[in-house]
Amino acid sequence: MEVMPGSKLLRKLRITAILFRKLAWAALPALLLLILATGCSLFESGGSSAISHKIDPEADVISSNGGGISNLDKLDNFMERGSGSQRVVHYTIEGDPVFTELRYEGGRLELSYDTTEDAFGSHEVKTYSCNELVRREEKHQLRYSLKGCEGDMGDGDLLTVSFDLGSQNTFEFVLKYGFNHGNEINTVKQSVVKDMLNGTVTEISDFSLPQADRQSIYRKLVLANYLGEKQLSTSCNLKPYESYDLTVLINSAENHYAWSECDTGRDGKVMTEAADYIIGLVEAGDSYLQLPAATGGVK
Template sequence: MGKWKTVIVALMMCMLLAACGSNDQKQVPGTNTSSEWREDYDINESNDVIAMHNRVSNWEKLDSFTDGNEGMQRIVHYTIEGDPIFYDLKYSKSGFQLRYDTSEDKFGSPLVKVYDCKGFEKRESEVDLRYTLTGCKGESDEIDVLTLDYNVSEQDLFEFTLLHGITEKNEIHTAEHKLVKDLQNGEVAELSDFTLTSEERGLIYKEMVLANYLEEKKLSAACDVKPHASYNLTVRINGGERHYEWSECNSGEDNEAMTKMVQKVIAIVEGKDEYKALPEVKGGYD
């Protein structure tokens, strides 16, 4: 009889330990916890999509899922307190899965859920860009895994100054309503009443957000090529300011992304009637 008592006590202890363990990390019954998922909490700044408040890096990596490519992608959302919440995406021919993990959130309850979904969409509007899982089983049919907000009307202040070109004589200065065009013969043409429409400001702010302009950038203004174009950008947003300088000579990811962004800004400005009315370029640089 004593032997059976020992066995019963041991079984009860195992059940108690299992119950305690379930309080540390709640797993939704019937969901997949396959070892194919990334079980670590290491964050790869080069490969993971990282959303830290108004800064989002590597968001373009989600496009491969909207194109229907198989694979996995981690998205890391940071809480206000600075703790990471993990959204791990997986796609195969059978559909999409999302593993939602709050285990590292010190101010929340540890929770792991896995959702099965049929589709994954990229939805772009005038004010934001969303990546959304659709046809999901569970409490919601749709789950937004990432949102980039670029609604400029929600900002208290948004102004920028951009100097660009061979000698940086071209200038866009929104706060001073100033536009300068380098005629490349020692002269410039200038507008002192230049303004952007609300729509144009919105488009420009969108391009800056998509380029993750708030993030620290690895840029270089060094260049051995003559002549070469260079860029000098200052952005004033609400109570903060960001300043960047770089040249066209460097091929780093940040250089390329920032150059692509300012070229879109320049195209918006040069497409305006006020700019087209300025004198044509009269010279050139050797």
């Protein structure tokens, strides 16, 4: 439709446009107040924290205050890849989670540090840039250290795992393994039982595990997060099958684990690796090598 200059319709259109502009300017202060009151939610998504607070027990590296560290291998894999992201969750002594999200950006290591759920923290999310994350094992300690960090972050340890056996008052274990638990390594009774696979056993009754081996075994158990909750299974569809039964006595606590060779879950694999490590150390010792070879067979 053609609108002629000076027509009544054109004048109405101009008046309508002027009124619309006035209404828009009048509403602008209210719109700005709404934006400020909602924390700029019209422009940002995800709230004040860029890090999800939903903890993933399978994917996150979780450091419990005095309760061990789970999924440590995830952090090692992240460092080897040199790409992607990895989250580390620290629990404070009060039980509050502190989140650290690591990611590689342009050849540097970026990290977001979230203390918004820490009752005694700064309740904020800060982002830092560092040159690298370094894994270093010392005598009785494993350290993951941040290097070349900018700003007020500074260099320091992201994570520390201690496995100093000397700091423990008591460390003993009883490991039963093999078919029907026919073999046993018992540091409490200082004995080793070998299954001869013919219905009989032979035994070392004065077994002594060298201190260096005890320290090595303790390290292996700590890195396996033996104090953490384990999902283990004793069922197996093989006949016959090997099974494991491990009791660890640490100071005044006693921890028990039982599983079979068919347990191929994450915890089953970790505990089998730790048990096989103990067995390998003991069976390579001089006293065990002096035992006669098994004469029977598995049925």
